[in-house]
Amino acid sequence: MSSTTNNINNPYITVGDFLSNVNNFKIIESTLREGEQFATSFFNLETKIKIATMLDDFGVDYIELTNPAASEQSRDDCAAICKLGLKAKILTHTRCTLEDAKLACDCGVDGVDVVIGTSQFLREHSLGGKDMVAVTKQAIEVIEYIKSRGCEVRFSSEDSFRSDLVDLLSIYRAVSNAGVGRVGVADTVGCASPRQVYDLVRTLRGCVSTDIEVHFHDDTGCAVANSFTALEAGATHIDTSVLGIGERNGICPLGALMARMMPTSRDYVLSKYKLHKLKAIEDFVAEAVQINVPFNNPITGFCAFTHKAGIHAKAILNSPSTYEILKPEDFGLSRYVHFASRLTGWNAIKSRVDQLGLKMTDDQIKEVTAKIKQMGDIRPLAVDDTDSIIRSFHFELQDGQTVQNGQNGVNGHKE
Amino acid sequence: MSSTTNNINNPYITVGDFLSNVNNFKIIESTLREGEQFATSFFNLETKIKIATMLDDFGVDYIELTNPAASEQSRDDCAAICKLGLKAKILTHTRCTLEDAKLACDCGVDGVDVVIGTSQFLREHSLGGKDMVAVTKQAIEVIEYIKSRGCEVRFSSEDSFRSDLVDLLSIYRAVSNAGVGRVGVADTVGCASPRQVYDLVRTLRGCVSTDIEVHFHDDTGCAVANSFTALEAGATHIDTSVLGIGERNGICPLGALMARMMPTSRDYVLSKYKLHKLKAIEDFVAEAVQINVPFNNPITGFCAFTHKAGIHAKAILNSPSTYEILKPEDFGLSRYVHFASRLTGWNAIKSRVDQLGLKMTDDQIKEVTAKIKQMGDIRPLAVDDTDSIIRSFHFELQDGQTVQNGQNGVNGHKE
Numbered sequence: 001m002s003s004t005t006n007n008i009n010n011p012y013i014t015v016g017d018f019l020s021n022v023n024n025f026k027i028i029e030s031t032l033r034e035g036e037q038f039a040t041s042f043f044n045l046e047t048k049i050k051i052a053t054m055l056d057d058f059g060v061d062y063i064e065l066t067n068p069a070a071s072e073q074s075r076d077d078c079a080a081i082c083k084l085g086l087k088a089k090i091l092t093h094t095r096c097t098l099e100d101a102k103l104a105c106d107c108g109v110d111g112v113d114v115v116i117g118t119s120q121f122l123r124e125h126s127l128g129g130k131d132m133v134a135v136t137k138q139a140i141e142v143i144e145y146i147k148s149r150g151c152e153v154r155f156s157s158e159d160s161f162r163s164d165l166v167d168l169l170s171i172y173r174a175v176s177n178a179g180v181g182r183v184g185v186a187d188t189v190g191c192a193s194p195r196q197v198y199d200l201v202r203t204l205r206g207c208v209s210t211d212i213e214v215h216f217h218d219d220t221g222c223a224v225a226n227s228f229t230a231l232e233a234g235a236t237h238i239d240t241s242v243l244g245i246g247e248r249n250g251i252c253p254l255g256a257l258m259a260r261m262m263p264t265s266r267d268y269v270l271s272k273y274k275l276h277k278l279k280a281i282e283d284f285v286a287e288a289v290q291i292n293v294p295f296n297n298p299i300t301g302f303c304a305f306t307h308k309a310g311i312h313a314k315a316i317l318n319s320p321s322t323y324e325i326l327k328p329e330d331f332g333l334s335r336y337v338h339f340a341s342r343l344t345g346w347n348a349i350k351s352r353v354d355q356l357g358l359k360m361t362d363d364q365i366k367e368v369t370a371k372i373k374q375m376g377d378i379r380p381l382a383v384d385d386t387d388s389i390i391r392s393f394h395f396e397l398q399d400g401q402t403v404q405n406g407q408n409g410v411n412g413h414k415e
Numbered sequence: 416m417s418s419t420t421n422n423i424n425n426p427y428i429t430v431g432d433f434l435s436n437v438n439n440f441k442i443i444e445s446t447l448r449e450g451e452q453f454a455t456s457f458f459n460l461e462t463k464i465k466i467a468t469m470l471d472d473f474g475v476d477y478i479e480l481t482n483p484a485a486s487e488q489s490r491d492d493c494a495a496i497c498k499l500g501l502k503a504k505i506l507t508h509t510r511c512t513l514e515d516a517k518l519a520c521d522c523g524v525d526g527v528d529v530v531i532g533t534s535q536f537l538r539e540h541s542l543g544g545k546d547m548v549a550v551t552k553q554a555i556e557v558i559e560y561i562k563s564r565g566c567e568v569r570f571s572s573e574d575s576f577r578s579d580l581v582d583l584l585s586i587y588r589a590v591s592n593a594g595v596g597r598v599g600v601a602d603t604v605g606c607a608s609p610r611q612v613y614d615l616v617r618t619l620r621g622c623v624s625t626d627i628e629v630h631f632h633d634d635t636g637c638a639v640a641n642s643f644t645a646l647e648a649g650a651t652h653i654d655t656s657v658l659g660i661g662e663r664n665g666i667c668p669l670g671a672l673m674a675r676m677m678p679t680s681r682d683y684v685l686s687k688y689k690l691h692k693l694k695a696i697e698d699f700v701a702e703a704v705q706i707n708v709p710f711n712n713p714i715t716g717f718c719a720f721t722h723k724a725g726i727h728a729k730a731i732l733n734s735p736s737t738y739e740i741l742k743p744e745d746f747g748l749s750r751y752v753h754f755a756s757r758l759t760g761w762n763a764i765k766s767r768v769d770q771l772g773l774k775m776t777d778d779q780i781k782e783v784t785a786k787i788k789q790m791g792d793i794r795p796l797a798v799d800d801t802d803s804i805i806r807s808f809h810f811e812l813q814d815g816q817t818v819q820n821g822q823n824g825v826n827g828h829k830e
Contacts, residue, residue: 036758037723037724037727037758038718038723039717039718039721039723039753040718042756042791042794042795066758070725070757070758070788071757071758071788071789071791071792072789072792073757073792073793074757074792095726117730121730121734121736121737124734159737188738189737189738189739189740190740191678191740193640193643193644193647193675193679194609194610194640194643194644195609195613195644195647198610218711218713219674219713219719219739219740219741220639220671220674220675220677220678220713220740220741221638221639221640221668221671221672221674221675221713222639222640222643222675223636224635224636224637224640225608225609225636225637225639225640225641225644226640228608228609228637229608229609229610229640232608232610243711244711245711247721247722247723247724247727247738248718248719248720248721248722248738249710249711249712249713249716249718249719250711253636256635256636257636259634259635259636260608260635260636260637262635263606263635264608291710292707292710294709294710294711294712295664295706295707295709296633296658296659296660296664296665296709297664297709298633298634298635298636298664301664302454303453303454303455303663303664304634304663304664305663306454306662306663307662307663308452308453308454308662309452309662310485311510312452312662315532315536319536319539321536322536322574322604323603323604323662323663324604324634325604325605325606325634325635326634326635338454341457342485342486342488342489343451343452343481343485343486373485373486374486374487376457376486377486377487377488377489378488379457380455380457
């Protein structure tokens with residue numbers, strides 16, 4: 001849980017804090033568990049192996065698989081992935097019962113993530129009205145069994161942010177004393193806000209001696225921010241899935257978490273994760289579950305590194321860090337300064353003129369920029385359109401020049 | 416800036432705070448300004464009027480338009496939208512110069528949002544090395560001009576989270592004294608994290624007597640959480656765009672902000688905004704800029720209210736609030752319990768059996784659930800497939816029953 005601040009000279013590093021693990025966190029990648037609960041997911045063994053292998057290569061610390069009790073094939077697949085010999089530890093996610101725990105251990109996993117509902121809602125509607133004493137007793141029995149089988153064990157409450165705080169801390173303390181390696185906080189319904197997350201995780205940090213894993217759903221758009229804030233409050237492990245796929249609109253996306261961590265923890269992230277492999281993993285999973293990568297996906301959305309407004313383009317061309325907190329080249333991607341619109345400015349057009357290998361004075365570039373903006377008022381401009389306007393303008397300039405110089409027009413057209 | 420807590424009985428309301436405006440905020444909708452800076456945006460006047468009218472009907476407080484100085488058509492469109500007589504106030508967003516301010520006022524806007532770079536990065540690369548004294552002097556001159564024209568004026572720094580804190584507070588204090596109605600904090604590069612936002616906005620709240628507007632880019636996935644946290648710290652106005660479209664991967668999406676506010680500020684949100692119109696607005700804008708609504712979009716993503724895992728389905732069928740913080744019916748949408756997969760459980764199948772109007776005992780439903788999970792192990796199941804398995808199983812049951820009852824099979828098949 002120590003926090004190494006090797007980014008001390010970074011001017012926009014987050015507020016330092018002795019609790020913070022932003023420079024020392026682990027990823028529990030749950031595409032093959034939470035992700036299988038996504039509406040259109042159906043992973044056969046071949047697909048599962050491909051995803052697990054890619055994630056392992058990327059550098060995730062843990063890979064979590066669907067409960068082997070879900071179906072016969074789920075059990076066989078779990079056993080098969082355990083045998084792959086990946087660097088990442090293999091976990092499975094089970095209900096808090098001896099039957100599920102036994103099946104999980106029999107599959108050869110490195111660890112079992114058990115979960116049980118602790119909110120009044122879930123105890124009433126999912127656990128048939130069990131009280132917290134019964135829930136705790138059941139948890140300890142299962143934990144001791146899993147430990148006796150030599151596996152890591154994590155205990156998580158479900159719907160933690162709508163559970164009674166005293167109930168929660170009591171059960172976490174009990175399972176911590178029972179020797180779990182990790183406790184989990186889960187925002188199962190996606191209701192938590194960052195300051196609630198900070199308060200709960202910071203409080204929990206003082207009550208248990210275990211690692212702390214967090215799992216955030218994105219129903220209210222805060223999964224990434226909540227994950228980051230949990231690390232600031234002392235959490236050690238973040239649950240992710242590729243593109244965030246999971247129940248409903250999913251959980252904290254692996255890629256977005258990388259985007260969030262890079263500005264604050266660049267050295268740590270680069271030392272652990274192969275960021276240039278992110279796009280291929282996302283593309284593979286997107287195809288497997290038949291979705292498109294969202295247009296606004298951090299890093300890999302088609303326009304994540306596109307700059308359009310004239311004033312943005314001007315500054316970006318001077319120095320990319322003016323309008324970029326992430327460097328596209330860190331992810332094997334490239335920046336695009338959009339110049340074909342009425343919002344363009346002459347600095348963007350100047351850059352394009354240079355790319356086209358044409359020579360113009362600044363005044364001439366301002367003149368052709370005005371022409372492009374006029375045309376951009378009438379209809380959407382393709383790159384080709386803009387290039388045509390530039391070339392045609394340049395052609396006329398050359399023509400004018402050649403007349404002035406008394407040369408014939410043909411020579412003047414050479415570029 | 417007063418905070419009315421009419422949700423006092425809500426068990427998962429956020430931590431209360433005298434600074435908080437989560438129950439008293441306004442929306443500055445910038446689809447027609449920030450959104451026009453999105454890579455594929457090209458809005459003609461007809462489209463702009465349609466978007467402005469829909470947003471006005473939805474209930475946004477302000478509509479922000481592209482700088483009239485951007486192009487001739489931008490100026491004409493701005494003037495035309497000002498003449499529509501919408502309930503929402505019309506703003507435009509300009510550079511901090513007298514020329515831009517004059518043009519904006521001439522168009523008939525209700526207010527002008529001026530912005531100027533304050534970070535060292537921007538002063539160096541965008542403003543030709545201006546120091547803070549020169550930046551402040553320029554700002555006050557422009558502010559006084561706009562006020563003299565009878566318009567609202569907002570002053571925003573750009574790239575606020577990478578600006579020197581003392582510089583920032585000095586210029587905000589100066590413009591507050593010069594009589595701006597609103598100061599703006601802008602995370603132009605999308606680098607801010609929630610606790611940084613809380614700290615800066617809370618500090619600013621103590622330094623100025625104006626309203627506080629916040630503008631968050633989503634490069635690191637925190638725009639929604641940062642907007643919410645800013646309200647907790649005393650901000651009063653949130654910038655949004657439909658689906659978040661804007662420079663790079665955009666800003667805080669209008670819909671996601673609604674998702675974030677509903678669990679904490681349900682009564683306030685319902686009193687102001689027509690949530691059931693959200694989907695139509697998103698669909699219209701998505702088509703206009705040729706994008707798909709992201710699969711994981713809060714509220715309107717295709718699976719935002721889809722439940723798949725057996726244990727989730729069981730609880731949801733008992734009581735939707737177990738796994739839903741948002742009610743689909745608030746948005747004119749409906750929930751879907753996915754039952755056609757190997758992750759299904761017998762409670763989900765029971766619900767489907769009821770929907771099909773079939774009668775089975777719980778034991779029979781568990782038996783057919785096992786069959787469905789077996790089939791779901793082999794290949795993806797369509798709803799039709801699952802229904803076929805259920806009907807076929809039911810058919811056999813009826814058949815068996817009719818044999819037991821000594822009746823002929825044909826009558827037994829009636830449902």
